Amino acid sequence: MIKLWCGGRPISAVEALVFDKDGTLANSHSWLAQLARQRAQVCVAAVQSQFGDPASDLLSQILASFGVRPTGLDPEGLMAVGTRQANQAAVLDLLLQAGYPAQGWATWVADLFDAADRNLAPKASHTPPFRGTQALLERLQASSLKVGVLSSDSPMHVEAFLQTYGLMAWVDGWQGTNPDDRPKPHPALLYRLCDRLAVSPQATVIVGDSGVDRQLALNAGAAGFISVSEAWGRPAVEGAEWVLTDWDDLQVLPAGPFA
Template structure:
């Protein structure tokens, strides 16, 4: 018989762990830094061919990203659009900047979609998805303890599944829920509730792990039993507990 898994104060064993994807299971900057650089560089080049420009100083304000001296993304604001927004919201923000630069709204929409399509081709070629340290070991631990697992992500479901496949992690998850499957994405509870329904588990005995307060607010409003933030201490204010690495959850660490 497998050991039952408990966590701080929950009266019954944990039935499921639900994970955010980007910044939780995979290295956010490695993945979305590559994508952001592709999109924004292409976007600036396309504006330039039309005699238009966007101020380089404005780049961090577009999606809430940090950049090095060469303009490459090297970090992100966990409160920003890229970290917490849906893909449609991210597209809309960039479209607005195209409009601000002098395009019509229609022209900006077309340009953004073309830039995104080219970036997706680059992503398919390079597959820059890398799991965070300790992720696979923790997933194996949860599976060995009979805990159901799922992914709830602001990304679209097909893209999320593809990224998990790139990392060889897709077989760990019984359900993957993206924003496209619900009426409201994070921070609303819809994705978490749908995941629990499909898993056949109780929300109250589910642990949610994510890297933003959007993840934590989703868990709180849904009534999840426990919220774990992954990141620097103090940055994820709504978490019951914050870890800096999945190594802290290995070998019974989930129980502390």
């Protein structure tokens, strides 16, 4: 098995690294915050058009449910770590709590999200890789280590990101999340990806930017979790076994025992 150093500390018995996308490989937080505001605004405008003036705090409530704070996007919030369906469900819950009729709202909110998304499309062009990402993936690919990407984003957006920035050649397998999939931190999608990579989950290390990614590693019985940190716009995830300050902190070692 390949052996790695991470931040000067060894990681032994590793077959694969599986990376989160948004906030880990892709610099997406500012775009996600902008998208959250667009979605919240179109939802409030639709309520106003259909039912008259909504409660004065409806916009702020929707933004808070998405994890948008005055200082920016919460890296542990729904927009950062949740699926599209989870964000839609948060809006539906707020509308039902406010007393609006339930019938038809699920389809309506989905359509409103689509309208907001079109204003900021295509996503990939607005969410470039963090500095050094391609060099890291090339370095890892040059070893016999398997490299995977597992994201709560849709398969379409995962593929578009990898294709847009020429990263597909350096990735052995990737997995997005469809509406009927059990999302992270449930380990089902990780197990599916590991099967395609022909590696054991117990010999796979997860690299991510949220507690959801750490919990995924725990739920799957993975070899550990590496957290990104301040260079990615957030403090290290609590409980991470290893912490990156820069992609150069990950170094591949030749096979053999650690000194």
